[in-house]
Structure formats: structure tokens, C-alpha cells
Amino acid sequence: MTDGWFAGVESGDEAAAAERIRTGRADGPEAWPQQAVDAGFASDEDDYYDQLHAATMTATRAAVAERETADDKQLVHAIRAMADCERTANELAERVAEWAGSRYGESGSGVDFARDVVEREPVDEGDVALQSLAERTVAVADEADDLRTYIEQTAPAVAPNLSALAGPVLAARLVSLAGGLESLAKQPSGTVQVLGAEDALFAHLRGGAPSPKHGIIFTHEYVSGTRPEERGSAARALAGKLSIAARVDHYSGDLRPDLEAELDERIERIRTRGGDGE
Amino acid sequence: MSLPDGVSRHDFDGTTSIATRGHPEYGERTDGEWRRWDPHRSKLGAMLELGMETGLTADQTTLYLGAAAGTTVSHVADFGGPTYAVEFAPRPTRDLLDVAERRSNLFPLLKDARKPETYAHVVEPVDVLVQDVATRGQGRVATLNRQFLADDGYLLAAIKARSEDVTADPEDVFDEVLADIDAAYDVVATERLTPYHDDHLGVVARPER
Numbered sequence: 001m002t003d004g005w006f007a008g009v010e011s012g013d014e015a016a017a018a019e020r021i022r023t024g025r026a027d028g029p030e031a032w033p034q035q036a037v038d039a040g041f042a043s044d045e046d047d048y049y050d051q052l053h054a055a056t057m058t059a060t061r062a063a064v065a066e067r068e069t070a071d072d073k074q075l076v077h078a079i080r081a082m083a084d085c086e087r088t089a090n091e092l093a094e095r096v097a098e099w100a101g102s103r104y105g106e107s108g109s110g111v112d113f114a115r116d117v118v119e120r121e122p123v124d125e126g127d128v129a130l131q132s133l134a135e136r137t138v139a140v141a142d143e144a145d146d147l148r149t150y151i152e153q154t155a156p157a158v159a160p161n162l163s164a165l166a167g168p169v170l171a172a173r174l175v176s177l178a179g180g181l182e183s184l185a186k187q188p189s190g191t192v193q194v195l196g197a198e199d200a201l202f203a204h205l206r207g208g209a210p211s212p213k214h215g216i217i218f219t220h221e222y223v224s225g226t227r228p229e230e231r232g233s234a235a236r237a238l239a240g241k242l243s244i245a246a247r248v249d250h251y252s253g254d255l256r257p258d259l260e261a262e263l264d265e266r267i268e269r270i271r272t273r274g275g276d277g278e
Numbered sequence: 279m280s281l282p283d284g285v286s287r288h289d290f291d292g293t294t295s296i297a298t299r300g301h302p303e304y305g306e307r308t309d310g311e312w313r314r315w316d317p318h319r320s321k322l323g324a325m326l327e328l329g330m331e332t333g334l335t336a337d338q339t340t341l342y343l344g345a346a347a348g349t350t351v352s353h354v355a356d357f358g359g360p361t362y363a364v365e366f367a368p369r370p371t372r373d374l375l376d377v378a379e380r381r382s383n384l385f386p387l388l389k390d391a392r393k394p395e396t397y398a399h400v401v402e403p404v405d406v407l408v409q410d411v412a413t414r415g416q417g418r419v420a421t422l423n424r425q426f427l428a429d430d431g432y433l434l435a436a437i438k439a440r441s442e443d444v445t446a447d448p449e450d451v452f453d454e455v456l457a458d459i460d461a462a463y464d465v466v467a468t469e470r471l472t473p474y475h476d477d478h479l480g481v482v483a484r485p486e487r
């Protein structure tokens with residue numbers, strides 16, 4: 001009996017061999033090539049190394065893909081958690097503002113106002129209760145900020161080109177809306193353009209409503225900062241480059257700075273072309 | 279200095295450098311079938327360029343720890359025998375796969391060099407153990423992987439001071455790492471890799487008998 005990676009594997013069964021490479025264990029190295037020949041797994045040493053090469057390539061390719069998807073799933077959790085924290089903090093801040101208005105007769109709004117409330121001298125039990133709620137509101141808002149920092153650090157490792165073009169947070173949102181980097185890479189660019197505008201899209205498909213020109217990518221300065229008449233073109237150009245970036249990130253992982261330069265140039269042209277007609 | 283067969287000094291447009299024959303991988307200069315083994319990009323290349331006695335010869339079996347995108351290990355596989363390349367970060371390993379695709383004697387493994395039991399079922403006993411892991415605990419990685427090295431083999435390690443402690447004096451860090459290595463090896467030579475790599479120590483060691 002041997003612990004070698006070829007143990008229990010049919011000669012030529014690359015998938016089974018790759019699985020053994022990934023999950024096998026041994027206490028120490030042994031003369032595996034000799035053992036494999038003796039066991040009849042390989043006809044000779046050359047055949048052994050050919051099979052080893054095929055098996056390690058398959059195993060490592062699969063292991064890399066699995067580890068990287070694991071990383072993009074982490075990013076999806078983080079961006080969804082960040083959105084939850086932001087929404088919750090805003091809701092709680094509204095509650096704090098309403099309550100504070102009833103006690104102090106003045107009202108502010110938002111998380112900044114909740115921060116204000118935390119700073120006051122409590123006078124009675126009611127103040128204590130309100131401030132406790134305000135503290136938790138602020139803590140949830142701070143958690144959203146921490147998650148944003150985490151996303152800014154990790155998105156460029158998971159999707160370097162997409163993050164360079166979209167910024168890490170929008171990149172993470174797109175990955176999240178598509179359900180992962182692989183599914184984002186498989187979407188046509190027209191779909192990427194309207195990701196996050198599903199409601200408007202269904203209204204359009206049901207008839208009546210105009211088709212949406214952009215989804216979440218509206219938050220990108222290249223769309224929101226472009227004149228309304230040209231926004232559709234800007235959104236199309238941006239979505240086109242973003243889907244190429246997602247594909248490069250998923251399939252090769254190379255860094256392609258030329259994508260950013262091409263996008264800058266396209267947007268520049270879109271923004272100036274209508275301009276001289278006005 | 280003695281270079282292994284398959285590694286040779288070659289002139290690239292006025293720059294004389296060590297070189298191997300094989301497919302170019304990282305934008306290095308080429309001349310016909312020769313490609314430059316750039317000592318600025320490779321710590322093992324720097325050790326050879328600095329004339330350290332490495333014991334390298336053609337066709338040896340090698341275990342390479344910390345292969346990254348395959349810059350150095352591509353040269354090792356060009357003149358060496360069966361070459362096992364261990365790397366634990368997925369992104370550089372993608373590039374390593376391209377390098378290995380073109381070399382039938384290069385076997386890529388996405389594994390952690392601190393867990394030899396996860397690749398001992400694949401790696402046979404080797405003549406050379408190359409280590410360039412740039413992580414904390416470099417001495418321990420060397421001793422953990424001693425089991426792969428034949429008794430007459432060589433450990434060729436590049437120790438990065440800043441990976442252990444960014445604030446400490448590199449000399450002190452090197453002493454500590456060498457003390458760890460000493461537990462399982464006899465250190466035969468050490469040399470700073472300047473001017474090619476700052477704060478790196480090249481180490482040649484033999485298994486302790």
C-alpha cells in the first residue's frame with residue numbers, strides 16, 4: 001500500500017488523479033516515480049512524469065479557481081452587510097430624530113444628528129434611553145464605514161481591473177448584483193448596464209415604461225457627471241469596458257491598464273461631441 | 279565561479295548576464311534561444327551572479343518553495359530535471375500555470391509550505407530545495423521541508439529580513455533565522471544579495487548528518 005497521489009487511481013484518469021493531488025496526504029516523501037511504475041500505474045518514468053504534469057496542472061487550475069471564487073463570495077457578503085448597515089443606521093437615525101424632536105423641540109436628521117445627541121448631558125431616564133439608541137445608531141454607521149474600508153482593500157485583489165475602472169465599492173456592488181465574479185463575467189454588457197435597475201426593466205418589459213438607460217453604474221462619475229442627453233452613450237461605453245474588465249479578472253487575472261485609458265478617451269469624446277452643437 | 283550545465287554567461291546587447299534556454303516569461307531580454315536570467319528579478323539568479331557555490335547541476339530534481347508567478351522557477355526548470363513548484367497565493371499561481379504549461383518537467387502545486395504533509399504524497403526526495411517564501415518563520419519553513427532533501431542535497435534559501443520584522447536590524451534577523459536553519463542543516467555559505475536585492479541574505483546549507 002502506498003500513500004502516493006496515484007494510489008487507487010486508474011492510469012489515465014486525470015480527474016481522479018487531480019482530486020488526489022488536491023486532497024491526498026503523506027507523512028513524508030518517497031520514491032513515488034519508482035513506486036508508480038512498480039504498481040503498474042505508469043509504464044515507465046517518462047510516462048509517470050507526463051501523468052504527473054497533467055494531474056498537477058488540472059488540480060492546481062481547479063484549486064486556483066475555487067480559492068478565487070471563495071474570495072469573491074466574501075466580497076459579496078461584505079458589500080451586502082455594508083448596505084444593510086447603512087440602511088439600518090439611516091432608519092435608526094430617523095427614529096432618533098423623531099424622538100429627540102419630541103423631547104427637545106428641535107430636530108436635526110441623519111447619523112450626524114445622532115452623533116450630536118450622544119454628546120449631550122443626560123438629564124433624566126428618557127435622555128439616557130434616547131442616547132443609548134443614538135449610540136447604537138452611530139455604532140452601526142461606523143460599522144458600515146469599516147466594511148467600506150475592508151471592501152476598498154479586498155476588491156482590488158479579487159477584481160483588479162474592474163476595481164480600477166469602477167472603484168472598489170461599485171465593483172463590489174456589480175459583483176454582488178450579478179451573484180459573483182464568474183456570473184458577472186458571463187453577462188452581456190447590456191445587462192451590466194442595467195444591473196440594479198431590475199424594477200424599471202420589468203416595468204419596461206411589461207409595457208409602457210421606457211427602458212432604463214442605466215442601473216447602479218449611474219453612481220459612476222462618468223455617467224452621473226455627463227449631460228443627461230449623452231448619459232445613455234456614456235452608460236453604454238462604461239458598461240462595455242466594465243464587462244471586459246470583469247472577464248479579464250475572471251479568466252486571466254492580468255492587469256490591463258490600457259482599459260482605463262481607452263475608457264477615459266471614449267468618455268472624453270462623448271462629452272465633447274454634443275457640446276459643440278449647443 | 280562554476281555555473282551548472284544549461285546556465286551560461288551570455289551577452290545581451292552589451293549586458294553580460296547569466297542565461298538559460300527556454301521560452302521567455304517575464305519580459306526578460308532574449309537573444310536567439312537564450313533568455314536573460316535577470317538577477318534583479320530573481321534571488322537565486324543573484325546568488326549565481328554573485329558567485330555563490332550553489333551545488334546546482336543540470337537535471338537535478340528540485341523542490342521550489344514560494345514559486346510566485348514562476349520567474350525564477352522557469353529558469354530552474356529550463357536546465358533542471360523534475361521541478362516541483364509550491365506557491366500558496368492563488369493570483370500568482372495563475373501565471374505560474376502558464377509557465378508550467380510550456381514545461382513538461384514543471385509541476386505546479388497550490389499548497390502551503392508550512393504544511394509539507396499536504397504535498398509529500400506528490401513530491402519525491404529532491405537534490406535541491408530552493409526557498410524564497412518572504413513570510414514570517416522562514417527558518418521554520420526550511421526545517422519543516424528538510425525531509426524532502428536527499429542527504430547530499432543543497433538548501434538554497436533567500437531570507438528577507440523585512441518579512442520577519444520590519445523594524446529590527448536585518449543582521450539580527452538573519453542571525454535568528456540562521457539559528458533556526460542550524461537546527462536541521464549545516465550552513466556552508468551566506469552572502470548579502472546587494473546590489474540586486476536589499477536586505478536579503480542568500481544561504482547555502484547541507485542537511486545535518
Ligand SMILES: C[S@@+](CC[C@H](N)C(=O)[O-])C[C@H]1O[C@@H](n2cnc3c(N)ncnc32)[C@H](O)[C@@H]1O
Binds near residue numbers: 319364367
Ligand atoms: C518573493 S516571492 C517569490 C518570488 C519567486 N521565488 C521568484 O523569484 O520568481 C514570495 C512568494 O512566497 C509565497 N509564500 C509566502 N508564504 C508562503 C507559504 N507559507 N507557502 C507557500 N508560498 C508562500 C508568496 O505568496 C509569494 O508569492
